[in-house]
Amino acid sequence: QCTNDVWNKVMKRGKVVVGVKADYKPWGYRSTSGELIGMEIDMAKDVAAAMNVDLELVPVQSSNRMQFLEQGKIDMMIATMSDRVDRRKIVGITQPNYYTSGTNIMSPKALGLSSWEDLRGKPVCGKQGAFYNKIVADRYGAKIIAFTGNAEAKQALRDKKCIAWVYDDSSIMSDLSSGEFDDFEMPLASEDDNPWGLAVPLAEKDCIFGHFMSGITYNMHQSGRLIELEQKHGIQSTNYLVIQKYRNKDWLEGK
Amino acid sequence: MSENEMNSEQPIVSLKDVHKSFGDLEVLKGISFDVKKGEVICIIGPSGSGKSTLIRCINALNDINSGSIKVHGREVHDPKLDKLELRKKVGMVFQQFNLFPHKTALENVMMAPVLVLKQNKEEVRKRAEDLIRKVRLQGKEDSYPGELSGGQQQRVAIARSLAMNPDVMLFDEVTSALDPETVKEVLVTIKELAQEGMTCILVTHEMGFAKEVADHIYFTDNGVIVEHGPPSTFFTESSDPRTREFLSQIL
Amino acid sequence: MSENEMNSEQPIVSLKDVHKSFGDLEVLKGISFDVKKGEVICIIGPSGSGKSTLIRCINALNDINSGSIKVHGREVHDPKLDKLELRKKVGMVFQQFNLFPHKTALENVMMAPVLVLKQNKEEVRKRAEDLIRKVRLQGKEDSYPGELSGGQQQRVAIARSLAMNPDVMLFDEVTSALDPETVKEVLVTIKELAQEGMTCILVTHEMGFAKEVADHIYFTDNGVIVEHGPPSTFFTESSDPRTREFLSQIL
Amino acid sequence: MLGSFSQFFLDLYESNPKWNFIYFYDPKQADRVLEGLWTTLELSVVCVIFSVVIGVAGAWLQTLPNRLVRMVVQGYIQFFRNTPPLIQLMFFYFALGQFTPTYSPDGWLEIPIISNVGWAIISLSFFAGAFNVEIFRAGIEAIPESTKEASESLGFSRLQTYRYIVLPLAFRVSLPALNNNLVNLVKTTTQALVIAVPELLYQMVSIYNDYSTSMNACMLLLFVVYIVLVGILVFGMQRWERAMNIPGYGS
Amino acid sequence: MKIFSTPIPGLGPGKTNTDFPVLLPFKGHASGQTGDLRFSRWMVSASPMVMMIIAVLALLIPSVAAAQSKFNLADAFEVLWRWLPFIVGSGFVMNLLISFFTMAIGTAAGVLLGLGQISLIAPLRKFCWFVTQLFRNSPWLVLLFIVMLTFPFEIEIGETIISIPDWMKAVFGLSLPIMANIAEIVRGAVQSVPTGQWEASESLAFSRRQTLWQIILPQCFKRMIPPWMNWYAILTMATPLVSLLGVEEIVTLSRQAMEAEDNHPELLIPFYGFALVIFFAYCYPIARWTLRLEERYSVKL
Ligand SMILES: Nc1ncnc2c1ncn2[C@@H]1O[C@H](COP(=O)(O)OP(=O)(O)OP(=O)(O)O)[C@@H](O)[C@H]1O
Ligand SMILES: Nc1ncnc2c1ncn2[C@@H]1O[C@H](COP(=O)(O)OP(=O)(O)OP(=O)(O)O)[C@@H](O)[C@H]1O
Ligand SMILES: [Mg+2]
């Protein structure tokens, strides 16, 4: 019973509207002139090119991205969204996932934290809209203080208003390597591999749009495009993309 | 007899057993009197005795509970009556002047004829200027009410009412918000009006003035007319003790 | 002579060549008069002639530019003078009553003796109740000023001043904010006071009252005393043209 | 009974995933709602008290002769009146929050003596306080000079006049504006969300971030709770205003 | 420049003294690099008021805080300077745009609602009263959340689809409380006209409509201007609220700029401090003007 409304609309007007982040360096952020840039923006460009339509980027936030897609304000999104069961009830997250991140904390070396259990009952800074806030709170009993932005969260950590900042491990890693957080460390084993998914409207998940996106993601894995982009944007490389590339390898290749 | 027919002997204003309450408070308890064309009557009485209420009922600013008020033979409190028609015939001047502060003296006078009667603006201006002269305010046409003294404002208010060419004028204690020295200016204006034959109903505390100008004086207390008569006898021969007490206080 | 010494012949209030300006405007241009114990004097004159200013200077509510005002032989405008001491001796009643709206009539009367004179509260209450009776307001003790008529408020104001047991009372046009019928209540109260021997200085427009109650009448205009005399001669024999014109307008 | 209540909303969610009233069947979320509600109430009450104190103190400081003090107070008022409270909150917490002294219960974690709730209280109290200063000042200025003169002429000292006459009256005059401002303050507490104060809005946003299906239900609850909360507040304030009403004044 | 004398990244003591920063190639925004003089040039070009505020802020900041990391406050101000055109040009302008549209819509709707409250038709009057109270008493942020998240992003009128941008939805959300408050201003102003004016015009045979438009409203018009302007200022100061819903105004863009600059916590003071300053610079003159008008009109009538 596919109506393919959105797909047809996109094709008819020759333009796809993609929701991306503008506050998540290096995935999606602004250049000084106000342009949106980043890894996911490059992915969106590939998508538009593959569909042979123009591209319009709409910045979304963690807290409103699903509403935007639901309401049709955007046609699809590539917006650092973790693939969760309850989210699949609202938007159409297509397979395969295009990235995965682990959750970790940045905490002062002086504290010498060694296990997630150390967070129990302690204040931990986070960002509003991040789903693992709930996991860290539920599983380890941390008291989450969620701010609207990462600068605020890190400032709160530095002001010693919390003992740790919980976020994506790759992001924390690049902060640590910047040399400005020399007194801090990422002491724990990353929790939860959180696969990231791109999403189309729920009704079109198993229709042309959804299948098309699945295909594109598959191709990006297979061709190594994602690894290429990862390197281009200076993201700490993770095993996930390598494994995916290997798994999706054409088994006849080289034979 | 057709209600519309005019008869020179028929009263212009005629009240019959008028009753009026505010909630539980009965303010008018059966008031009757007639006013003939060209007559000047004064209503006096203690504060709160219902004088203002009475005069406002004639103008349909208040409605009444029972009885009848007729102006030109037409029932004022008939729900079918066109109130605007009535108010074109009855002019009213208030204690607090109530000029429109955002309009000049001349504009105050011109507004109603132009907007309500839809008369030609230039003709109205000529008539308004005559009226301003009549109340002796030539030169003040373009002043705003805020720039005029109390007495001057009250005279503009009178001119404003006259501009509608009313058949009857109602005056409610028009001098009591004025300082003693400006009262006189206003009284002179009203006296001239009365002498020119305008039918006037006045509420006033100025006994000397009432004596001089009124054809008939009514004394109200507690919602009824206690005593009335021509001024020649009213002040000297009043029989009612309340009237006598009141007069002794005022005079 | 010691300044403190009391002498029955010495005037209670004595003004000598008092000058007072507001900025460039000279309001008082040399006023002198004496008031003896038990005397009642009235000050009349056109609006803006400086009557209120004069009376306020006696109470040190305004200061003066030159000249001298003595109460009980003490210079009022001596900077070293304890104003509170002065004000315990001089009571003042204003045109606008100026009751304290958040206190009942009785509390208004009691406040000053309790707070300023630190007198015993129960004794003050008894005296205050007497005063309330004296101004004929029994039953209104617990009413708030907003619930009293103008005349009643003014009588509370008089009682409030009397509660301080002053030697002199100043009245500034105490009836001019009242409607004609309630004026009398207040005048009766003042008349009784005067008859009981209270020294009174009154500013008033009520000629009839002035005639009846005053020992001496002063007419001020333009900052000077133009004419004065006992009421018997003042109204009939005044020689000054300004006084005559003023009287003709008022009377 | 309670089980079937929860079951109803669970079923509703199953059949209608957009209406996930999670706080009605998940005790954890219910706790968050209650905690948020409690924080909102706490924040409101404390801020109201502090802002009134700031208002009184500021109004008093503004009456001081020292020009510098008055300028500082003016600067404070102008800064808080003319910048967005949202940014004030962020600036206070992140910029000034860096310099607050801390205490350390466990070596590293240095708990600032001012928590985010503390900063919200400070920031919001100063924000509302700036308006309160103006409100109280206007109230004090609204007391007629003549009322102060009356108490002066009764011998009240300056302080007594302030304590017994000016302040009680000024407070009543200020009350409507004050109440308005306090209601506004309670509404502004929602903005403390930006510095992660766990008040109601923060909790609701957190819940629907964690359970994206519960957004509509969260918005609905938020709206209803605030309407009820503010409704109760407005009602209480109006009752208070009426209780503070001086009989005979105002409506 | 004494205040910001912490070491400049990339210009360690090992380098020769002739290495004037001004001679260095003009670099984009590689973090950790900074042109010291650019900052001082900006300081010189700034207005005295900005200078003063900056100076006050700078004094507030103990050097320990700045020395804590390599990225110091001077760098942070330099970053702000670089982003200024974007933040003001796209951000603050959006705040103003939202405030203009909201005020226009809110005023038009508010006047109708206010007049509805003095209507002679009882149900209409009660309805208008209810609507006014409802929107006057709910927190702006809550109204905004509801409108932003539950209203459609586009409306279909026949064939054409009109898409409503985010900020336009914010305008609707903010218009609700503005409408309710303007309605109160209108009702209050009309009711503050003495009843004598109604009676006088009634007794001159004016119709109700004539009385309202010719006599009453012209008199309250001036009285409504100061509170109206006051609400405009309040509204302008409420526009940053829409940042919580992702509308790209000054706070959102500041946050994005900070993200692009690696979220150095030092950025918070200059960025949020600047937002305070620019709002103050815009709203304070309005407040002064409002006060002047209020004084003028209160004397006149
Ligand atoms: N709109 C009203 N609602 C309720 N009571 C009213 C109203 N208007 C007047 N009254 C009451 O009706 C009584 C008569 O009032 P009215 O104004 O007619 O008296 P008045 O004789 O004109 O007195 P005054 O000489 O003081 O003007 C008073 O007791 C007054 O309180
Ligand atoms: N505080 C003041 N500052 C400046 N001028 C004042 C002040 N008080 C009074 N005046 C002026 O002094 C003059 C005398 O005023 P005063 O009130 O004493 O007159 P009055 O005789 O009491 O008049 P009225 O009969 O109207 O009460 C007036 O012209 C008045 O404008
Ligand atoms: Mg009357």
Ligand SMILES: [Mg+2]
């Ligand atoms: Mg006077």
